[in-house]
Amino acid sequence: MCELLGMNANVPTDIRFSFAALARRGGATGPHRDGWGIAFYEGRGARMFHDPQPSAQSEIARLLRDYPLKSEIVIAHVRRANRGRVGLENTHPFTREIWGRAITFAHNGQLKGVKKLPLGLYRPIGTTDSEHAFCWIADRLRARFDTLPTPSALDRALHELCNELAGRGVLNVLMSDGRTLYAFCTKKLFYIVREAPFGVATLIDEDLRMDFSKETGPHDRVAVIASNPLTRDEVWRELPLGKLSAFRNGAMV
Amino acid sequence: MCELLGMNANVPTDIRFSFAALARRGGATGPHRDGWGIAFYEGRGARMFHDPQPSAQSEIARLLRDYPLKSEIVIAHVRRANRGRVGLENTHPFTREIWGRAITFAHNGQLKGVKKLPLGLYRPIGTTDSEHAFCWIADRLRARFDTLPTPSALDRALHELCNELAGRGVLNVLMSDGRTLYAFCTKKLFYIVREAPFGVATLIDEDLRMDFSKETGPHDRVAVIASNPLTRDEVWRELPLGKLSAFRNGAMV
Numbered sequence: 001m002c003e004l005l006g007m008n009a010n011v012p013t014d015i016r017f018s019f020a021a022l023a024r025r026g027g028a029t030g031p032h033r034d035g036w037g038i039a040f041y042e043g044r045g046a047r048m049f050h051d052p053q054p055s056a057q058s059e060i061a062r063l064l065r066d067y068p069l070k071s072e073i074v075i076a077h078v079r080r081a082n083r084g085r086v087g088l089e090n091t092h093p094f095t096r097e098i099w100g101r102a103i104t105f106a107h108n109g110q111l112k113g114v115k116k117l118p119l120g121l122y123r124p125i126g127t128t129d130s131e132h133a134f135c136w137i138a139d140r141l142r143a144r145f146d147t148l149p150t151p152s153a154l155d156r157a158l159h160e161l162c163n164e165l166a167g168r169g170v171l172n173v174l175m176s177d178g179r180t181l182y183a184f185c186t187k188k189l190f191y192i193v194r195e196a197p198f199g200v201a202t203l204i205d206e207d208l209r210m211d212f213s214k215e216t217g218p219h220d221r222v223a224v225i226a227s228n229p230l231t232r233d234e235v236w237r238e239l240p241l242g243k244l245s246a247f248r249n250g251a252m253v
Numbered sequence: 254m255c256e257l258l259g260m261n262a263n264v265p266t267d268i269r270f271s272f273a274a275l276a277r278r279g280g281a282t283g284p285h286r287d288g289w290g291i292a293f294y295e296g297r298g299a300r301m302f303h304d305p306q307p308s309a310q311s312e313i314a315r316l317l318r319d320y321p322l323k324s325e326i327v328i329a330h331v332r333r334a335n336r337g338r339v340g341l342e343n344t345h346p347f348t349r350e351i352w353g354r355a356i357t358f359a360h361n362g363q364l365k366g367v368k369k370l371p372l373g374l375y376r377p378i379g380t381t382d383s384e385h386a387f388c389w390i391a392d393r394l395r396a397r398f399d400t401l402p403t404p405s406a407l408d409r410a411l412h413e414l415c416n417e418l419a420g421r422g423v424l425n426v427l428m429s430d431g432r433t434l435y436a437f438c439t440k441k442l443f444y445i446v447r448e449a450p451f452g453v454a455t456l457i458d459e460d461l462r463m464d465f466s467k468e469t470g471p472h473d474r475v476a477v478i479a480s481n482p483l484t485r486d487e488v489w490r491e492l493p494l495g496k497l498s499a500f501r502n503g504a505m506v
């Protein structure tokens with residue numbers, strides 16, 4: 001299994017507090033030591049960091065814990081390998097350009113027989129089931145829309161495609177086109193939306209406490225999605241199962 | 254204009270010495286302050302780092318100067334913007350998946366009317382001429398080969414495509430599919446091949462000296478390509494103009 005972390009905000013927001021918790025789960029407080037990756041959207045561009053080292057010991061993860069990159073959409077993943085060797089090419093999030101957009105995808109779960117699904121334009125670089133599933137989604141999206149669809153049209157298409165895949169096993173997914181953060185969940189994903197009045201939160205995985213009221217403006221709104229709650233003193237809600245949740249401007253739409 | 258740096262070696266090799274020089278040219282010893290990027294191949298995967306900050310001041314560049322990532326193929330670029338705003342989406346190297354391979358491309362020069370070239374599958378995320386040219390190359394390669402061609406077939410195809418583009422202006426390019434480092438040059442690219450007996454070299458841009466004999470084995474061979482020589486006490490040769498040079502296992506083939 002693996003763990004996912006997603007963030008969507010209505011202003012560029014620093015993910016370091018949440019990432020600190022996730023990174024600990026990659027080999028310290030959790031067993032997901034087989035590499036990790038993170039994508040930060042900045043406008044139409046996305047920065048990606050991938051590392052086959054455990055995130056709890058990774059120098060690159062340490063830099064990201066210290067360096068305040070601000071982004072409106074972030075997707076991160078710590079991996080515990082089941083299908084596909086430990087290696088850079090098998091670390092999530094995966095990315096492909098579709099319609100002139102960087103589309104990113106991270107997955108937790110196993111999908112029976114997914115590699116038998118035929119692929120067209122998009123092909124896996126690594127050997128995970130997850131990347132194969134992503135390429136299948138990318139092909140189907142590209143076949144359906146020749147240019148970037150409206151957000152709501154993409155919401156509907158992705159909901160259908162995820163449901164088609166979900167029959168094969170566990171499909172907990174975070175995905176983005178840089179406009180929307182998508183979460184699909186068949187087993188377990190939690191989320192929280194932080195907005196004014198902001199409070200204080202303490203990580204579960206590390207003795208780290210944050211007073212959000214000191215870091216935010218009155219109109220800021222930040223949604224965080226994670227495989228397991230990251231803080232001990234906030235209420236994390238479960239995402240509905242078998243449904244695509246879309247987050248824009250820091251809120252579920 | 255921009256500056257390019259490429260490395261191809263027959264064993265995973267640390268690029269930090271050469272990258273230290275290039276990074277200084279991004280805002281300290283050179284004017285290429287409009288962002289930078291680097292791709293490190295590791296097997297079929299590639300790590301990418303992109304930053305719209307000047308490389309001479311970038312925290313991420315500082316990490317890479319300290320952290321010994323070893324790779325057989327590296328492509329790096331420092332940017333001085335002429336077409337396309339300063340932003341993450343316009344930093345090189347650009348990457349696309351073709352035939353299940355991560356293909357990377359970095360360019361120095363201007364290409365007249367290149368944005369009028371029609372595109373198909375692959376579309377730019379940013380607004381540079383360079384990314385448009387890369388998408389055009391990617392489309393043509395994908396149309397010609399349905400699966401990964403042999404290295405020599407790809408050599409020939411890329412030579413033709415680069416020559417077709419070169420009529421439009423300056424085309425200094427570094428490109429890779431993870432097997433071969435390609436360099437195409439219409440104006441100026443220098444290269445050096447280091448092999449036993451290894452000597453000592455001193456950077457031009459920084460007071461940094463390296464004794465390669467202490468860092469290498471007797472069978473190591475490393476080719477380095479750069480827009481301008483990086484060291485003051487070695488002989489850098491110019492790449493032939495209008496010709497695609499292919500490097501494999503640390504040597505020009």
